[in-house]
Amino acid sequence: MDERQVGGLNFQIDFSQPLYEQILDQFRSSIAKGEIDLGEKIPSVRELAQVLKINPNTVMRAYQELERDGLTEKRRGQGTFVTTSQEKVRQFRHQLAQEYIDAFIQHMENLGYTWADIEAYMKNKR
Amino acid sequence: MDERQVGGLNFQIDFSQPLYEQILDQFRSSIAKGEIDLGEKIPSVRELAQVLKINPNTVMRAYQELERDGLTEKRRGQGTFVTTSQEKVRQFRHQLAQEYIDAFIQHMENLGYTWADIEAYMKNKR
DNA sequence: TAAGTGTATTATATCACTTAATACACTTAG
DNA sequence: CTAAGTGTATTAAGTGATATAATACACTTA
Incomplete structure (x- = not known):
């Protein structure tokens, strides 16, 4: 339904599933497949929200799940990064x-x- | 969480999924596995609602899906029956x-x- | 200092799911 | 014919997950 480019990534967003789950799944997939390198920075909460035209809180929710998965690490004031642990x-x-x-x-x-x-x-x- | 007997069937109901989907899945499974014979009557909407302590409308929704699946047929004033078509x-x-x-x-x-x-x-x- | 990070809070809106209370048409047992 | 049991429809209301909106705070870096 909606397709957007951000940070070299392709995002597909529709209304068949909760938005935060779609963001979550696409990051999970990208990281698992190695489409995003270890240690690489992913878009900021605000940037991704703006590009996808959704609320920052919704992106936050996805990012928090990603960290619980152990796939990302946050650095205060810097951003969110893919884990360096293969x-x-x-x-x-x-x-x-x-x-x-x-x-x-x-x-x-x-x-x-x-x-x-x-x-x-x-x-x-x- | 909750387990009840009705018409020789075992029902498991919890809150992990919509109630109507759980009812739907359990009938689908029972019919597909042959645990309910072809042509057999299944509990009335009101009876199942009473046994499971849920609303008749919720049971109705599951039964309507079952018919859309082609697994059941309704007879006015009589009840709902498993299809006779193997x-x-x-x-x-x-x-x-x-x-x-x-x-x-x-x-x-x-x-x-x-x-x-x-x-x-x-x-x-x- | 200013801009960009993640994070937290409060309020509001929408939608799926569920309940509740009725009512109607049909079938069957008595 | 009557009463009880069928599926079905309608209207109203409540709840929780999801999402938006507006705002604020602490931290980091240029």
Whole structure:
């Protein structure tokens, strides 16, 4: 719906999900994929809010989550930076992947699918 | 959090999700797994609302979704019944499974995982 | 000192979800 | 025919998450 450039990043914002979750997910994705380098500065709260035309508080909420994820660190008066720890990024990726897998398997088993069924579906997809 | 028996079915209700979605998912699951026979009557809107101690309108919303799924049929003055079409149940299961798989793959690719990674994770799970 | 950082607070608005109280048309058991 | 049980519709109200708005404070750097 809405697409904006900021700091070399591509932002997609719509109304299908809470704004702060979309910002959160896109940073998570960018950092996990290495599209943002370790230690790199991300846009300031005010800048991103202005570019996306949303409220600074909403961006704040996303940034606080990012820090709880261990993906960013804040420096007073300077800004928000991607963690310099490759290990933290790896750990985060692995944990989130586990959650996705568990949720997926849970869903499939709720529908009465067996492991053989799931594998068959997966084979069709690749 | 809350567990209740009604018409041979087990109901789990909490506050982690909208109530109508929880009711919906549990009926979907029960029907897809064959825990409720084709053509069988499910509890009336009022009865289920009373047992679960929630509002009839909330149950109604779930039942309307169920019918949109093609899993139930309503008969005026009689009640709501599971469809007699095995084909509709199969179709529903397959469609929902596809959605779960697509969402899962989307998530994993957002985290930068490749197909080989996904397969490795899956192997660890079984 | 001024501008740019993150952060906190208070107030307001909107929307999804849920409840509540009724009412109506239909079907079935008596 | 009557009463009870069905699904359904309507209107009103309450709650919580989300988002906006306006403002202020402490810190850092040029």
